[in-house]
Amino acid sequence: MHITRGFTGRPRVADPGLPPGQYDAGDDWPVLSAEVTPDLAPADWTFRIDGLVDQPRTWDWEEAHRLPPSAYEGAIHCVTSWSKFGVRFAGVSLDAFWDVVRPHGSATHAVAYSHTGYTTNLPLADLTGGRAWIAWEYDGRPLAPEHGGPARLLVPHLYFWKSAKWIAGLRILDHDEPGFWEQNGYHERGNPWEEQRYSGD
């Protein structure tokens, strides 16, 4: 570590909720996506889970909304260094989907893919146990298209590039398969508390 001459940074209070290397973006919610924001109406949105599961299945908007509602309130962390506190998302816990499709015992990982073709990989363990959602509401309103609306994956305990916008499906695998940013040098898992930003971290 090299001290930068004359750099003090902003006055700060130690915030135990802030992972290392992150700052509090406050009311800002920066948008980071590499592709054109798709024009995707709720009526055209579908969500599929297949691969190593007993019952591969596709849900449409109405069917997904009939699953038990679930909400997340807490923080999100972007690899570009901002964190955002007290966000409120509503949708369905992925556990409700797992109950239907039932992953095989050999399943270890998932590739999440979006309606645009974006992909990201996750260990299955990060998508179970009430830690991941399909979210379609933010702060009581429909999720905005540029933030992944009509529906996005939400895995708030990992860096936010794992929370695929415009989620289209999960392919369940017995091995890990790097997604879009992971092929572009980002970390396989992306745990903000361990600062797993780039591969090799």
Next chain:
Amino acid sequence: MTDTFVPPTRFAVPGRIAVSEQAASVWQTATLTGIRRETARAATFRLAVPGWPGHLPGQHLMVRLTAEDGYVAQRHYSIASAPDDSGHVELTLDHIEGGEVSGWFHTVARPGDRVEVRGPVSGFFAWPGDRPALLIGAGSGVVPLMSMIRHHRARNLAVPLRLLVSARGPEELIYAGEFGAETTPVFTRSAPEGVPVGRMAAAHVAPLLAEQPSGGWEAYVCGSNSFAEHASRLLVTAGQPVERIRIERFG
């Protein structure tokens, strides 16, 4: 299952530019060797990076500043310079009001200072100079696009290259003196005599899409999120395929 799953997509992951994992994960000490003013709000910072692994036009790096108490701030910055073997990279930073990192660069930094850098990171927005490129940027979003133009010139590339760049006025146009026939500036607040004032519009994009080079354009859009949304929509409306639009959003 060993086959690689290909999702149903309109937006192809290019995957054609490998990123060096080694380079992306190592922090290196860079020494500031020069500062060049571009506009009242933007300046270029030249850094000597002894172990720089090289980059492609369009890539960015991370800069890390560390305070005496161990507090760390890190930000992404696009590389402005073309790839060369000088062991230097140049960054062009906007001075953001109240900004931690850009504020340090603009008010404290002087030649001889050292900062840490890591990269280059991400190959998605990179342009190796292989395909016709249609570049659209606003504000400091022109930085990675300038690296492409400089590369095009340095290598005397014949592949078509065009730049549409938006700025509030001529005095805020970064690299104004360096643009050539490939560039069309768009001014949103004030413009020289005879040049219209207004937002980038379909009329700016249409002529460029009308002159399709063989193989079609690869479009690169860079700037604030609202600009990126606006410009990418103009491109899609004008017929540019979505899977051939790459966007770098500065937040």
